[in-house]
Amino acid sequence: xxxxxLALTGVAMMILGYxxxxxxxxxxxxxxxESFVTPAHELSDGVDYVPTNKFVLWGHHFTSxxxxxxxVGPAIAVIWGWLPAFLWVTIGTVFFAGAxxxxxxxxxxxxxxxxxxxxxxxxxxxxxRNLFLVIIFLVLLMVNAAFxxxxxxxxxxxxxxxxxxxxxxxxxxxxGQAIYRYKWNLAVVSVVGVVALYALILIGxxxxxxxxxxxxxxxxxxxxxxxxxxxxxxxxxLPVWMLLQPRDYINGLQLFIALGILYGAILISAPTLVAPAxxxxxxxxxxxxxPLLFVTIACGAISGFHGIVSSGTSSKQLNKETxxxxxxxxxxxxxxxxxxxxxIATTAGFRTVAEWEQVYSAFGQGGVGAFVEGGGAxxxxxxxxxxxxxxxxxxxxxxxFAATTMDTGIRLQRFVVQxxxxxxxxxxxxxxxTVIVLAIAMGLTFGAGADGAGGMLIWPLFGTTNQLLAGLTxxxxxxxxxxxxxxxxxxxxxxxxxxxxxxYALIVQMGQFYAAENWxxxxxxxxxxxxxxWVIFESAIAMSQAKKNPPELxxxxxxxxxxRTRS
Amino acid sequence: xxxxxxxxxxxxxxxxxxxxxxAPYRRTFARAQRDEEDLFMMLVLSxxxxxxxxxxxxxVELLPVVYDRFHDWHRRMGMERSPLDHISCC
Numbered sequence: 001x002x003x004x005x006l007a008l009t010g011v012a013m014m015i016l017g018y019x020x021x022x023x024x025x026x027x028x029x030x031x032x033x034e035s036f037v038t039p040a041h042e043l044s045d046g047v048d049y050v051p052t053n054k055f056v057l058w059g060h061h062f063t064s065x066x067x068x069x070x071x072v073g074p075a076i077a078v079i080w081g082w083l084p085a086f087l088w089v090t091i092g093t094v095f096f097a098g099a100x101x102x103x104x105x106x107x108x109x110x111x112x113x114x115x116x117x118x119x120x121x122x123x124x125x126x127x128x129r130n131l132f133l134v135i136i137f138l139v140l141l142m143v144n145a146a147f148x149x150x151x152x153x154x155x156x157x158x159x160x161x162x163x164x165x166x167x168x169x170x171x172x173x174x175x176g177q178a179i180y181r182y183k184w185n186l187a188v189v190s191v192v193g194v195v196a197l198y199a200l201i202l203i204g205x206x207x208x209x210x211x212x213x214x215x216x217x218x219x220x221x222x223x224x225x226x227x228x229x230x231x232x233x234x235x236x237x238l239p240v241w242m243l244l245q246p247r248d249y250i251n252g253l254q255l256f257i258a259l260g261i262l263y264g265a266i267l268i269s270a271p272t273l274v275a276p277a278x279x280x281x282x283x284x285x286x287x288x289x290x291p292l293l294f295v296t297i298a299c300g301a302i303s304g305f306h307g308i309v310s311s312g313t314s315s316k317q318l319n320k321e322t323x324x325x326x327x328x329x330x331x332x333x334x335x336x337x338x339x340x341x342x343x344i345a346t347t348a349g350f351r352t353v354a355e356w357e358q359v360y361s362a363f364g365q366g367g368v369g370a371f372v373e374g375g376g377a378x379x380x381x382x383x384x385x386x387x388x389x390x391x392x393x394x395x396x397x398x399x400x401f402a403a404t405t406m407d408t409g410i411r412l413q414r415f416v417v418q419x420x421x422x423x424x425x426x427x428x429x430x431x432x433x434t435v436i437v438l439a440i441a442m443g444l445t446f447g448a449g450a451d452g453a454g455g456m457l458i459w460p461l462f463g464t465t466n467q468l469l470a471g472l473t474x475x476x477x478x479x480x481x482x483x484x485x486x487x488x489x490x491x492x493x494x495x496x497x498x499x500x501x502x503x504y505a506l507i508v509q510m511g512q513f514y515a516a517e518n519w520x521x522x523x524x525x526x527x528x529x530x531x532x533x534w535v536i537f538e539s540a541i542a543m544s545q546a547k548k549n550p551p552e553l554x555x556x557x558x559x560x561x562x563x564r565t566r567s
Numbered sequence: 568x569x570x571x572x573x574x575x576x577x578x579x580x581x582x583x584x585x586x587x588x589x590a591p592y593r594r595t596f597a598r599a600q601r602d603e604e605d606l607f608m609m610l611v612l613s614x615x616x617x618x619x620x621x622x623x624x625x626x627v628e629l630l631p632v633v634y635d636r637f638h639d640w641h642r643r644m645g646m647e648r649s650p651l652d653h654i655s656c657c
Contacts, residue, residue, distance in 0.1 A: 047593050047594055047597040048593070048594050050590070050593070052586060052590065053583065055583070056587060056590075059583075059587055060587065060590060064591070186581065186585055186588055187580065187581060187584060190584060240592050240595050240596075241592070241596070244592075245588070245591070245592045248591060249587065249588050252587065313590075313591070317590070
């Protein structure tokens, strides 16, 4: 089958989802009202609560939620063939992620912009808050470990990406200075920054940096992992204006450029999907499609992380409640498009099935490396950019996405550690907290498998915790809907599906870790399973309580009731 | 006419880019500024709080300036009531 057909089908499904399903959700389920005074207006403070143009807000929302995860997940999951991954990404985006992201945005906007953490505190009690903290900690822990492995793998497999990867940090530092110290015009800075980034890619393509087999007694991959964590540690304690802010900004611009390059190349070169629709002959040791597909692809189909962004920042900036449809639902569509691009790159970017099977020789093989190789071939034939340079562009893009997530992830985890310590009555400073975070993350990365190979074993576990977070958010949305006496099926079905698949996947993986005698991951698996059971119980209790209480008055009914008493 | 329209488009793009750059870190900066102002507040009030301050002759002049924020400050520092007898804000 031709990949253009697949791309157009996927895009059409998601666009239809936006025009039809999100309209249904907005009208019948969430009942978005143009006249509702959003928190951005009600609590306007010029800091958190700022009414923002819906296109700008969507840009933010999308760039905060999209990263390397919607590339890595699908790139691993196409081992079962392109059709299962395609169906899960498109159906997941339309019916799961869209309902979840839009719902989180709506629920938060209706609760003065409170985060999902505070909402679970409100509807479950103090236990809900703790549950939320535990899950957040687990998600951050695993995302840092997995992404460190992804990046170091790319740096060794695509040595031409080394210079742009580290050069991008220098570019970001200079942009920070240009903006805050020299007050350059932002539009000029943006152009200069993007040009500098691509110049670095050109240089890197000419000057590959290949590390020797062993450095300081470490293999090249392990060495990169250590360097990455050290860098992320330093980056996370620097003032944000210096590095993180310009880095996020340039990455946001880069995301749009990269999506344009990828889809442009697919449309022009129209490669054929060489991988089988259903892979009958999966390599030995590949776990069964059900349930592992649904936790391998989390971001791109449904991801709890979106709920954090929706309820944490985006909800406080909604200009009108009806904007939530575009910002929340279309944000999910954007990420679905990225995942779809990754599926096509990893299944159509090879000449023959044999070549494809060679890359996907075992579960966890291929992955983002296949994305760079396959995507590079497509960009080469579509836009005429040399194959090596195309691969460098894609590898740099994937590395930058993963690295910015790591910077922020380590920073956020430091806050979690400091908060947990202060609950225990100990005050720890920024540096000590960062050291603790780095020690835990590196311990997990190397402990899960020497040479840092454990990172990819962690990937499905990361997906599972991400799904649990989505489950918690969905159950909060369901509780709020139940209290208002509205239909909950569009939220309840994804919720039940997610929780079932997560628990099922955890049990399957428990068996695998036991067989492989990987005790560290086995313990981690059990911890996540406990958290999963905890989520299930808390949501069941909260929902049955919400059902017992008489439904709250709708806003319009309340208005009518108040006018009645007045007259 | 066309020039004028081009100008408005340019303004929109500039505003959009600015928002795109600034918004994610607005809270971080506001908090950093507040921390700095809290420190300044402590310096201004140090004499009253029992910490000798060689520059108190000058900082006294600043008292009226910081007065507006005093109530929020002592609540943030974990004191329900004003710690100073001569400033009764609550």
